[in-house]
Amino acid sequence: MDLHFTPDEEAFRTEVQTFLQEKLPARISHKVKAGQRLSKQDQDDWHAILNARGWYANHWPVQYGGPGWGAVQKFIFDTECALAGGPRIVPFGVNMLGPVLIKFGNAAQKSYWLPRILSGEDWWCQGYSEPGAGSDLASVKTTAVRQGGHYIVNGQKTWTTQGQHANMIFCLVRTNREARAQEGISFLLVDMNTPGVELRPIRTLDGDHEVNEVFFTDVKVPVENLVGEENKGWTYAKYLLTYERTGIAGVGFSVAALEKLKVIAAKVHKNGKPLAQDPQFAARMAKVEIDLENMKTTNLRVIAAVAGGGVPGAESSMLKIRGTEIRQELLSLIRRAMGPYALPFVEEAQYTDDSATPVGPKEAATAAANYFNYRKLSIFGGSNEIQKNIIAKMILGL
Template identity: 50%
Template sequence: MQRQGLEAFRQEVRGWIAANLTDDLRDAAARATSVFVDKPHAMAWQAILHRHGWAAPHWPREYGGTGWDETQRHIFDSELAAAGAPSLSPMGLRMVAPCIMRFGTPEQKAHYLPRILSGEDFWCQGYSEPQAGSDLASLSLRAERDSEDYVLNGSKIWTTHAHFANRMFCLVRTSRDGRPQQGITFLLLDMALPGIEVRPILTLSGDHDFNQVFFDNVRVPQSGRLGEEDQGWGVAKYLLEFERSAAYAAGLTAALDRLLASAAARDFGEGGTLLDDPAIRRRFARLYTDVHAIHAAEQRMMAAIARGRSPGPASSMLKVQGTEAQQRIQELAVDIAGPYAAPHQFAARAAGSNLPFVGPEDDLTASARYFNGRAASIYGGSNEIQRNIMAKLMLGL
């Protein structure tokens, strides 16, 4: 698309967002301290996008995508971030959906993909276990065949939004023969099945995003298997490439821009602002440089995906750079907030709250986002593991 056409597209997107993004949705996004906005607001925004055909711009057109190219998708993401729109849950749209498109049967595609697009199905990820985190191949949740079902016993942990989800994509142990990766199977299951129990795990920020999920003789139909039995490791790796290659640049840029405006409004003495502090300016300069580099890397990787290639080890690089830049922005926000980052104001920062709070509103979520963001370099495979992947597959070490 030519430059003139891209600018017209940007104005179309910007105008549509301005007309459809409600104040309560913008407020929910502004007060969210996790990468996940609470389910009611996320699903309300997804429904609005879905009615316009924009819920899954990265999906192929034949499954309900927009048919946009990479530049258009970047413009769309940038405008959403700049407008302060809520993020959508990636579990269905960005993670399991590409796996269903690649590995699913025609029946699975016809059943699940429309429900993911509309938001009728809300997914969680059953990967980590108490003894299997970054070393995911050591998972032990048992799945034994019994007639037409798999019978599951064991548990999953750090299961984001399992208390909201009606579906889970799950890795289970179906064999212990050979290498650990060879005995893993990928299942799609209903969270309402008898024998499933969800217990909450509260984070340092006071949020309830995570859970531990217990399986006690849970019967999952074999029709829920995605791919072949004992071959789920390949499906899992494919999914993780999409989880780790999530677009970071648009959100990081918007967060930096808001933080810059906040710093410019703060007194630094003698009529100056915080931006007159050379140390603060240097930190902003480094962060903007980092984010521009991340944007360039994302563009290269998205172009490769558009040509039919998987993200590969480049997704590990983006995961490291994106999450660590996010953490440095959160650290700077806490430093800018100063003493106003200290009070714990859980109720005041809830979406729609009209309770009074201490300090500027910009500082209300600073410490909670900082604490929640510590997990970013751990989930999706720790950054140490990602560096090992890069060393092996990109550098040949």
């Protein structure tokens, strides 16, 4: 039993830190730390920087352009990025589609699409969820009917994150209506510029435009864009969902949020003392700090098991639940710390703090909006209720 990282791993950490110091643009890390919304340009820039270093597709096999990292290195990289204010990688192409193509795609698909993911030539979004389906992903209603060399796609997808930036979407479509729910589904790659594809923004409660609905009306998709076999799509979809979950606890993000919270709690005063010395607030902070300290080790235990050849499986449900609870609690505390200044909502301040003097402490600008925005953490990616079902079935045997 040894909680220390090896000298090699520590050296790797230093390498990552140096890279981040040198290459992560201050403009971007400043926005991330301030909880501001990133532009497409911000995200493209960061993608290009990572790709130049060969660290973009960091869990892909070396032969496809990955750096050959193990779970521990991946963890160190994710954590250091979060601490330095690196943007979250948009996962749809590199973390979701990539592994599916590598495992199930044919040679032509691999050689065509994978380099375009690396280069950023394609911006992928996800066509999984449908209206009224929620966590029941297998109830796919969007249809694809084979006509000669094409599929004709009709239907609707929703919760398509950052679809407004995407030129490509991977979709679950129903190719056999007679089959049972999880059969008869296929995995299809669709060019968003094909006639009949229409994207409509969904505005979230914080006023943000991050997710979208995507409508398909008689969209012609070449059969070459079918991944794997027809009607076997659910297998690929499940693989995609269980793949690569060591980062799911979001420990790096939480550590960064705790640091931010501590700075705020030292600065904001209540009754003549910093909030950090207010008994109730301090207790809330200490509780989540301890929970996070424990979670760090829980997360490392799962990673060590994976690195040792184990399979994360249902343990990732545990990390997802508690990890998101901790993140949400930290965002709640940042909101609480703002007192009355949580109320003001200045639209511009969600993107930049260059414009005007802030209303209240500068952290107040995004505190409430982020709190509300990140309620999504316990809903998306398999709601925490679904994760508990998984734990009950897979770990507890109930």
